[in-house]
Amino acid sequence: MTGLNRFSFDSLPVSAWRNGGGETREIISWPVGQAQFDWRASIATIAADGPFSRFEGIDRSITLLSGAGVLLSDEGEAERRLDIPAHPFAFAGETPIYARLIEDVTTDFNIMTCRGRAWANVVAQRSGFTASRRCAGLLYVLRGQWQAGEAITLSASEGVFWTQESEEEPLPELHVEPRAAESLLLWVEIVSQPRKTAAN
Numbered sequence: 177m178t179g180l181n182r183f184s185f186d187s188l189p190v191s192a193w194r195n196g197g198g199e200t201r202e203i204i205s206w207p208v209g210q211a212q213f214d215w216r217a218s219i220a221t222i223a224a225d226g227p228f229s230r231f232e233g234i235d236r237s238i239t240l241l242s243g244a245g246v247l248l249s250d251e252g253e254a255e256r257r258l259d260i261p262a263h264p265f266a267f268a269g270e271t272p273i274y275a276r277l278i279e280d281v282t283t284d285f286n287i288m289t290c291r292g293r294a295w296a297n298v299v300a301q302r303s304g305f306t307a308s309r310r311c312a313g314l315l316y317v318l319r320g321q322w323q324a325g326e327a328i329t330l331s332a333s334e335g336v337f338w339t340q341e342s343e344e345e346p347l348p349e350l351h352v353e354p355r356a357a358e359s360l361l362l363w364v365e366i367v368s369q370p371r372k373t374a375a376n
Contacts, residue, residue, distance in 0.1 A: 180325070
């Protein structure tokens, strides 16, 4: 699975939440077919107020895609508004988060990484850039149209992901360019190693 894997919002498998408050469309859980993931990407639809599921040892990033957004609160902390599309919010998966809809249904982009085994960086892009493929990555278009390499054109609600299974054979860089005015996408880099700190 080292090639470029295309997907669209409408083509993703849908799983309804047990509490009836929404649904999840999984893009990729890596390694594929294993219960314990190193990283996972998905799109969630939040249709009702309620608590987020807690994931011990998992770092999370949530980014509003559409809708008015949600108010997020945890025990002992001030409320945070997630109401601006393409502005990622990172938090620890074990944090007790409660979400309240600001108005109606919202959709959100989610990245989860297993702490100590992988970490992710989610960035909103409005202009051309080069994506390294020395690590795993994902692109998801919020607005406009983008060219990813020579062969792939992506429109809104479409994306592509890749994995990096061998550090000895890095894949060529991927040049990404907007093809329409005011285009916007999310670029995710996933590094399969602990995040380095000053102490390291």
